[in-house]
Amino acid sequence: MAIDTHECECEKRESLFVPREARILHTHAPTSTEKHFTLQFVDGSPLKFQPGQILEVGVMGYGEIPIGIASSPTRTNTFEIVVRTVGRVSTAINSKSIGDSLWVRGPLGHGFDVEALRGNDVLIVAGGIGICPTRSLIQYIADQRDDFGRFVLFYGARDPLQLLFPEDRGVWRATHGIEYHETVDRADVSWTGNVGVITTLFRNTQLSAETRVIICGPPVMFEFVIRELDQAGIKRENIYVDLERRMKCGVGKCGHCQINDKYCCIDGPVFTYAEIHELEEAI
Amino acid sequence: MPVFFTEAADFGPFVDSLVRASRVVGPIAKRQKFVFGEVHSAQELRLDYDVTLLPPKKVFFPPKQAIASFDADRVDGEIVPIETVLLGVHPYDVRGIDMTDFLYREGNADWNYLAQREATTIVASCVQNVAPRAFWASMADGNQPQGHDAFLTQIEGGYVYETRTPAGEALLAHGNFREATADHIAAAGRANADALAQCQSQLPYSSAQIAATVRESFGDNAMWDVLAKDCFSCGSCNIVCPTCYCFDMRDTWNLDQKSGNRTRYWDACMTREFAAISMPGGGHENFRETHQERFRHRFMRKGAYLNEKLGGLACTGCGRCSAACTADIADPVKVINAIMEWS
Ligand SMILES: Cc1cc2nc3c(=O)[nH]c(=O)nc-3n(C[C@H](O)[C@H](O)[C@H](O)COP(=O)(O)OP(=O)(O)OC[C@H]3O[C@@H](n4cnc5c(N)ncnc54)[C@H](O)[C@@H]3O)c2cc1C
Ligand code: SF4
Ligand code: SF4
Ligand code: FES
Numbered sequence: 001m002a003i004d005t006h007e008c009e010c011e012k013r014e015s016l017f018v019p020r021e022a023r024i025l026h027t028h029a030p031t032s033t034e035k036h037f038t039l040q041f042v043d044g045s046p047l048k049f050q051p052g053q054i055l056e057v058g059v060m061g062y063g064e065i066p067i068g069i070a071s072s073p074t075r076t077n078t079f080e081i082v083v084r085t086v087g088r089v090s091t092a093i094n095s096k097s098i099g100d101s102l103w104v105r106g107p108l109g110h111g112f113d114v115e116a117l118r119g120n121d122v123l124i125v126a127g128g129i130g131i132c133p134t135r136s137l138i139q140y141i142a143d144q145r146d147d148f149g150r151f152v153l154f155y156g157a158r159d160p161l162q163l164l165f166p167e168d169r170g171v172w173r174a175t176h177g178i179e180y181h182e183t184v185d186r187a188d189v190s191w192t193g194n195v196g197v198i199t200t201l202f203r204n205t206q207l208s209a210e211t212r213v214i215i216c217g218p219p220v221m222f223e224f225v226i227r228e229l230d231q232a233g234i235k236r237e238n239i240y241v242d243l244e245r246r247m248k249c250g251v252g253k254c255g256h257c258q259i260n261d262k263y264c265c266i267d268g269p270v271f272t273y274a275e276i277h278e279l280e281e282a283i
Numbered sequence: 284m285p286v287f288f289t290e291a292a293d294f295g296p297f298v299d300s301l302v303r304a305s306r307v308v309g310p311i312a313k314r315q316k317f318v319f320g321e322v323h324s325a326q327e328l329r330l331d332y333d334v335t336l337l338p339p340k341k342v343f344f345p346p347k348q349a350i351a352s353f354d355a356d357r358v359d360g361e362i363v364p365i366e367t368v369l370l371g372v373h374p375y376d377v378r379g380i381d382m383t384d385f386l387y388r389e390g391n392a393d394w395n396y397l398a399q400r401e402a403t404t405i406v407a408s409c410v411q412n413v414a415p416r417a418f419w420a421s422m423a424d425g426n427q428p429q430g431h432d433a434f435l436t437q438i439e440g441g442y443v444y445e446t447r448t449p450a451g452e453a454l455l456a457h458g459n460f461r462e463a464t465a466d467h468i469a470a471a472g473r474a475n476a477d478a479l480a481q482c483q484s485q486l487p488y489s490s491a492q493i494a495a496t497v498r499e500s501f502g503d504n505a506m507w508d509v510l511a512k513d514c515f516s517c518g519s520c521n522i523v524c525p526t527c528y529c530f531d532m533r534d535t536w537n538l539d540q541k542s543g544n545r546t547r548y549w550d551a552c553m554t555r556e557f558a559a560i561s562m563p564g565g566g567h568e569n570f571r572e573t574h575q576e577r578f579r580h581r582f583m584r585k586g587a588y589l590n591e592k593l594g595g596l597a598c599t600g601c602g603r604c605s606a607a608c609t610a611d612i613a614d615p616v617k618v619i620n621a622i623m624e625w626s
Contacts (some may be wrong), residue, residue, distance in 0.1 A: 013394050017350045017532070017545070018360040033563060060353035061543050063534050087561045103358060219568060245570060246560045248532050248550075251391040255529030255552055258580075259570075260501075261588035266390060280501060281570060 052111030068133025127217025379525025518551025
């Protein structure tokens with residue numbers, strides 16, 4: 001076994017696992033189960049990150065969970081997250097309000113390769129809470145709109161009450177230069193828009209084969225969306241998927257997030273479809 | 284590095300002097316079995332052990348390790364290494380330590396592990412009794428274990444002590460050593476060769492052959508069904524393994540309900556919930572739903588993924604998993620040989 005175990009280039013002899021304190025500057029609750037936080041590190045330092053990277057966010061005494069960053073690095077030294085109440089830790093986070101602290105590690109992992117997207121047509125397909133981590137990229141593109149080609153955004157949710165970011169959606173809809181389409185699986189009386197799963201939005205949209213595509217949503221969504229993209233002739237290298245796995249460490253050690261021989265936390269959560277389509281545990 | 288010899292009668296006082304100077308951890312008896320535990324006197328030390336229940340990784344990566352402590356609005360890291368002499372580690376377990384050293388160092392260096400690792404002086408020792416399920420003789424692949432500071436071999440009349448590092452040499456000051464003769468060195472060579480010859484099971488393939496075949500077998504569902512048929516998903520094979528290093532992190536409160544700890548615990552990829560995520564509305568999605576998938580993942584890691592990264596199987600041949608598995612299906616020799624010969 002030819003392994004060299006005695007050299008170490010890293011100077012920082014610090015724990016990877018000790019979180020930093022971030023103060024809650026603003027909150028609001030767009031749905032009955034989600035809470036949107038604006039945060040700032042107590043020491044005033046900015047969070048430097050790429051759209052699509054993740055944080056481990058926690059409440060001491062309850063634990064920490066992986067959460068996508070929902071704002072763009074092009075904006076101020078605050079950052080935003082949206083947390084859905086699911087279990088123990090997310091409930092503890094969502095019980096916090098303005099002035100309270102959350103404990104944060106990160107940014108972790110690889111985000112979207114914005115340089116590879118620059119100059120190209122971009123389609124974002126976001127299902128459910130998948131809109132949160134992609135919002136960092138949506139804002140990023142919107143803020144540097146001239147650097148990108150055509151920008152199409154598909155957003156789908158279970159029903160109208162689950163649609164997040166009402167103000168943003170108003171802006172996206174009204175912004176010349178963003179082709180925004182939304183859909184719900186089940187409509188209510190007030191809904192006049194498209195009804196049906198997210199793939200129904202492909203019917204009325206022509207895509208060039210060179211479009212760069214970002215997919216983020218529940219595991220079941222990927223297969224169907226990729227089928228549509230295949231039909232549009234979009235290459236696997238140009239499709240980016242944002243995957244979700246159980247995570248504990250976020251730094252490639254604890255083993256929980258492994259997808260065959262890749263780690264969602266350090267090799268992802270954003271992968272190109274070319275990288276993972278042969279990994280049987282991926283999708 | 285030079286080689287030394289100490290008389291049998293001088294060995295006890297050497298160990299006792301080490302015990303007075305620092306924390307010493309080594310093999311000690313626990314009922315009919317052996318464990319790595321704190322050694323308080325030379326009499327307790329059992330260098331004639333066959334294998335310990337748990338591997339010595341627990342010195343650097345304890346089953347339960349505080350990462351941070353918190354109190355109201357402060358959080359403090361908890362890296363508190365203790366100077367330790369780890370005595371009597373068999374060569375296969377040194378290889379296990381080599382692997383975890385590499386894995387905790389690569390990419391993001393894990394100082395919660397490495398700090399204790401650096402504070403530890405390791406004295407390896409010759410295997411005097413071979414455990415029934417051990418197969419380390421066929422796992423060495425011609426490579427010597429690295430992560431130790433000295434190597435101790437019992438021979439007639441005393442012990443041969445080979446120093447490997449200055450830290451290993453520094454321990455000589457605690458004993459009555461003299462330079463070993465050519466006869467002593469030859470006797471030590473024979474003792475170590477004898478131990479190798481006693482290992483029964485064999486894995487007659489190179490690690491490169493194993494990596495390729497194990498990887499290719501991923502989609503062979505019928506084979507994995509057969510191999511994993513009786514698995515209880517208990518995780519014992521992970522827990523006893525010197526090269527397994529997965530963990531969970533959990534918070535616990537102190538009695539005051541204000542302060543507490545963030546702690547990491549050993550975890551096991553063979554257990555049902557290891558890759559499960561919670562979905563809204565109380566649902567779950569499990570990325571390794573069946574025990575076949577989890578069993579396969581264990582062998583993909585040891586046989587292919589980590590093998591390719593380490594340049595050798597992530598298995599030392601200690602045989603602990605074989606002994607720990609109630610269903611007797613965990614034995615890497617049986618499983619890997621079966622994969623290699625499956626057609
Ligand atoms: C890359 C990534 C990005 C994410 N982004 C967001 C986001 O922006 N907003 C949001 O609300 N949620 C997001 N999630 C999901 C979120 O992490 C889970 O909802 C959360 O972990 C549930 O934890 P809990 O303690 O409340 O639930 P419990 O059911 O109590 O879960 C117990 C533990 O299991 C693990 N776990 C359970 N479910 C998941 C899961 N879905 N993903 C990862 N680990 C899990 C966690 O370690 C958790 O502490 C993301 C997950 C990943 C992997
Ligand atoms: S292989 Fe054996 S020890 Fe491992 S999880 Fe299955 S039953 Fe338990
Ligand atoms: S897989 Fe089994 S034999 Fe190999 S190192 Fe782990 S416990 Fe020992
Ligand atoms: S979350 Fe621990 S390895 Fe990825």
